[in-house]
Amino acid sequence: MKVKAVNFVIFGTDADFFTPFTDAFLQMPNVVYNQGRIHVSSSIIRLIYKLHMSTQLNRVVKLPFKSIWNGLYYRNEFLDMHNLCFLFFANRYWMCDVNYPAYLKRHYPGCKLVIMFNDVVDKYFERFPSFSIDYVRKNFDLVLTYNKLDEAKYGFQYYPTFWSRIPVNENTKFPESDILYVGAAKDRLGQLLSCYGFFIEHGLKCDFHITGVPQNKQKYADRISYNKPISYNEVLERVQRTKCVLEISQQGALGFTPRTMEAILYNKKLISNNPILIGTKFYNKNYVFYFSQIDDIDIEMIKKIDKVDFGYNGEYSPDKLLKFIEEVL
Structure with a gap:
């Protein structure tokens, strides 16, 4: 007997940065993608909801009765109530x-x-005071993590970062660069600045955009763009204008990151202190350079003009994630 296909209700995000897979999910007939909204037409009720759930307001006073909204996140969009799978991104904890x-x-x-955890699991203890590993284990049938180290630490199921290639035009208003980095500083600011200094010392053109940096730590402030978030479309336009993407992993992380995926999907060289690609079909020493010490970085490899082709064929696309979940469950 043929098993019915699974219908997915995904509690995701409307953040611009995640456009690649958000757009992909929205186009799938077996997916309802909730971007953090309740299903009501009244603007007044939506405003009340927004105030009730406001992070800033709840830091001052924790408002009760938030469960009154539970019936408005999913309103039975699928007629068939069987074979339902609810997928939560962990930012919706x-x-x-x-x-x-x-x-x-x-x-x-x-x-x-x-x-699905798309960040280091321990970071969620900082974001959500109520975060509990025991709660996660008891209430979810499957726990996925992009991080190999969290797989080992917590016994969660590893699944690599999923991403989609979206069309992007080369925008000549952005300068050509040898090295591109776009991302938050987190705990890697020192490494990022050391890399930047090393690159400019060797005459490379750098395009760095770092967020979450206090003013007193903004070294090279006349050359690096600090704390100015850019749209994801602009990120991709800058990817098109660079030779090489830089990836510096945060502590406690070993997994595919958006920067790794951008290099693979848009065929750019990759310099990374993250060894996750080694041993995969995407590792090619001609355009993937893993380093543990900055002095190990091969400057000539960056400067050299090569045709880069990772041979990507949708291996980490969102539909593959859903297929994997179906098979495991």
Whole structure:
């Protein structure tokens, strides 16, 4: 007997940075993608909801009764209530504070719940005071992590970062560069600045955009763009104008990152202190350079003009993620 296809309800994000897979999910007939909104037409009710759930307001006073909104995140868009899978991006963990997973289990018997960590798991202890590994294990049928180290530490299922290639035109208003970095400083600012100094010392053209940096730590402030977020479309336009993407992993992380995926999908050289590509079909020493010490970086490899072709064929596309979940569950 043929098994019915799974319908997915995904509690994701509307953040511009995640446009590549958001757009892909929105086009899938077996996916309802919730970007953090409730399903009501009244602008007044939406405003009340926004105030009720406001992070800033709840830091001052923790407002009660947030579970009253539970019935408005998913409104039975699928006529078939069977074979439902609810996939949470971990940035939506706040929905666990109102015990939304239990609500789903009650209202959709037999449904499956999956949570996907796209950042180092320990970071969620900082973001959500209520975050609990025990809660995650007890309430989700499958826990996915992009991070090999968290797979080993917590026993979660590893799944590489999923991404999609979206069309982008080369924008000549942005300067050509040898090295591009766009991302948050997190705990890697020192390494990023050391790399920048090393690159300019060797005459390379750098295009660096770093967010989350206090003013007193903004070295090379006349050359590096600090704390000025740019649209993801602009990120990709700058990718088109560079020879090489730089990836510096945050501490505690070993996995594919957006910068790694951008290099692969748009066929750019990659310099990284993250050895995740070694041993995969995408590792090619002619245009992937792994380093542990900055002095090891091969400047001539960066300068050399090569045709880069990773041979990417959708291996990490969003539909592959959903297929994987179907097979595991």
